[in-house]
Amino acid sequence: MIDSVGPAVTAFKAGDRVLISCVSACGKCEYCRKGMFSHCTTGGWILGNTIDGTQAEFVRTPHADTSLYPIPEGADEEALVMLSDILPTGFECGVLNGKVQPGATVAIVGAGPVGLAALLTAQFYSPAEIIMIDLDDNRLAVAKRFGATQTINSTDGKAVEALMKLTHNKGVDTAIEAVGVPATFELCEQIIAPGGIIANIGVHGVPVTLHLERLWDRNISITTRLVDTASTPMLLDVLGAHKIDPTLLITHRFKFDDILEAYETFGHAAKTKALKVLIEA
């Protein structure tokens, strides 16, 4: 439910039910005009980052007119929570940037929530293979249920060999990096086919080694992206048509009063097998 303070909100009125995007967009600046809301000069990823987030009874949302989306009648609100951040992140940074195509071969490195979001949304484009790579057998089992055609547990350090065998030594058309450490990015460099795209989603804290001595003549692309949430209207349409079930990502639900327990659960995901944890009003 929204109520306006400060500059007049005209696109919504008090009482409207809305989706709050994780990215705030002024709609006016150079970047917003290009749909690159993540770099909005007075917005971008500020909620829960440079200002308080939305785990509160009342929230002031910046640039409301261009950062909220009306909730369609009859929509599953739990599913919609996944559209604030995780689903557009996997979709835009991984699937759209990675140009997943019908019949293509895709590898997703990292079967955490964002890797699984990429897995769910990659299927919009009917790739022939989606190969999920992770260290955790439980997550790989989840990935299989979510639509992965093959899984590779990379604990033994032989993921490259395993993947090359699966792809008849061609490598993959799209490699989606969904972890954010050098080892996983460099794995993507080794499995990408000529003409392929490495789409980085991971939040990296240190540099990686780019093997241009092997890649300079391979006709590849590498992309980075902070989610713009520009695909939210499309995702709402796909969700409305029941082409995807993002509630699969929700493993735990807590009341607002039990929020500390929720964080505890999310903080020990390997043990609790938590993917996304929902706080209910």
Next chain:
Amino acid sequence: MIDSVGPAVTAFKAGDRVLISCVSACGKCEYCRKGMFSHCTTGGWILGNTIDGTQAEFVRTPHADTSLYPIPEGADEEALVMLSDILPTGFECGVLNGKVQPGATVAIVGAGPVGLAALLTAQFYSPAEIIMIDLDDNRLAVAKRFGATQTINSTDGKAVEALMKLTHNKGVDTAIEAVGVPATFELCEQIIAPGGIIANIGVHGVPVTLHLERLWDRNISITTRLVDTASTPMLLDVLGAHKIDPTLLITHRFKFDDILEAYETFGHAAKTKALKVLIEA
């Protein structure tokens, strides 16, 4: 003049004057069907690489039907020599991959022949600024004559600061790497604007450091490419319309009998100021 031996050549006949592309394409394999001739499974960059090149009175060219181009009547044959390799390399790997647009800001790092070829062909798209960066004042002066709007001599190690000042701290929409060493690639990483593209042309011998800790959220792309020469028909059309003068790249001419002197001249380019050296029949 061509004369056929081996499998029948049907697209050309003996006596035809033709342009021999530096990349051989069978026209049948998975990669050729995508226009990615550089990765042709039985061709690609083989002339002068894995088999003898074309500095000879008679040459057998592989996959002739799909690797030669008829010379248009009245064409300037010296200009056409530049279309075998250098011009499509600068154009495809730098300008096309870098998606140079009208009004955009472009930096080209390296004012050698291939960087200058990128400079000449970038102007097909009317960018607002083309900033040339090199260590050599002579080459930068050449770049100015060829259409660079700004030049930066990076000898003092302050190219980043200089470029940022020229671009009002925005950086560039397209950064074209035309050297092939870590320092120049990493310079591109520092000057690329959010949403921009680093188009690598350089042949790298060692890895580079990719600062994903700074770039993961910048919405950039990095591309690599071995020239496909798929743009040759377009370049022939542009050349035929006198929209470009690639003979600007030719600084020296030698008779076939003086070929060793030609190599000597090309091998000491800093002293001789050689760009491209032409061997005449």
Next chain:
Amino acid sequence: MIDSVGPAVTAFKAGDRVLISCVSACGKCEYCRKGMFSHCTTGGWILGNTIDGTQAEFVRTPHADTSLYPIPEGADEEALVMLSDILPTGFECGVLNGKVQPGATVAIVGAGPVGLAALLTAQFYSPAEIIMIDLDDNRLAVAKRFGATQTINSTDGKAVEALMKLTHNKGVDTAIEAVGVPATFELCEQIIAPGGIIANIGVHGVPVTLHLERLWDRNISITTRLVDTASTPMLLDVLGAHKIDPTLLITHRFKFDDILEAYETFGHAAKTKALKVLIEA
């Protein structure tokens, strides 16, 4: 099984099992270099059109090297017959030209074999709605089974009103014309949303009226295309991954000796409910 006469075929050898594409491509001409095989200067749609077709024990196929596709091991050969013509036609002329997107609203006018091929392949891109329009309730029932989300019988002349109601007066993002008469094309003009695409597949014998007085300011596109079969490798990959079952289109099977009966059945499709009729060796 192929056996070569005339110019040497090098990409295939006698005994190989191959798919013969309905379009022959020399791989060398201006159009083939662009992937526009339909306009190959010495090929294109010639089989069964300007030369004899393939309903024979032995066939000479022109430009074999670049017009045949090896049959993957274990492939369903009945399904592959649909990849010679009908499936790439619906896919390229309808779905690719129509830029079907996840979450989009698509109308297909005409539920004959080619319209149904567009219906099957449109689902590669997860549109929210695929609305099938036809005069025949049987074909509309088939369309429902093939994945149409809505159907409209246009016998009453009120298809526009019905579609507008289904789309909340927005019209459709993609309208695929799969009949080839003025009435159905002009129906597409009436139901296309601002920014949408009318993708024509139909073979038209007479002109249509283009209502530019209504459409000049609607930001729409209209596309025409003779199938290029350039998407055959992609369709083979999608088929290999069991993302589509084109054998759904096969309603009847006849032995080669009963070929006249096969034509009879196909010629009275309304009565026999024939979609595609297979001739078995």
Next chain:
Amino acid sequence: MIDSVGPAVTAFKAGDRVLISCVSACGKCEYCRKGMFSHCTTGGWILGNTIDGTQAEFVRTPHADTSLYPIPEGADEEALVMLSDILPTGFECGVLNGKVQPGATVAIVGAGPVGLAALLTAQFYSPAEIIMIDLDDNRLAVAKRFGATQTINSTDGKAVEALMKLTHNKGVDTAIEAVGVPATFELCEQIIAPGGIIANIGVHGVPVTLHLERLWDRNISITTRLVDTASTPMLLDVLGAHKIDPTLLITHRFKFDDILEAYETFGHAAKTKALKVLIEA
């Protein structure tokens, strides 16, 4: 100079010098989010159409935050007047929709102001040929000065033959319709090459005949568009770099008090040779 009344304008302040775009964009609606400002649900082309225009001492501009552009320091204000409407119209509807490419062959039918705007902006992409077609020799002479490589006076009804001769019977890659009557649109249908695009700019009052019986298999596209002015930032950048001189379009200047004379002059363009008429403050 702007001064705000009504909803607060935050992107500009009183005293700012601004360019008023001919299209008003709310920045919030479904269409504005796609950059299709022409179809803004509360804006679009309303100035001088459904509400008063800007020929006044004071003007209230709707959706000011997202419909005005700051005038760069040192900019030529006369040139900027051409960026409100005529230049983006020729560029977006003709050149961008028509996908003009380096080396391509372009025809522009109609050498009035909007056709000439297309001519000026088509040169951003270095086409090999721009063939201008009109009935008026004076306008064709202007077109030559503006960069047309060939001109055809179509008074004799033989424009198709003349163009086909100029293009060696290939026709053109892009045909830009800049008149708005059936004869000129149908001329475009006759001169378009296989794979080409007819980009309509003209405002049509009656239907045209679309010869699908000839075009269904020609792999062409036809586009329509009401200018979105989404390219204004790009055009400002190109103008700032002096890559275009739109003041060429200004043939007459009048003081505000002589505005009726200005309209008189513009109303008799054939006699006065007026292209664009400027009203000075």
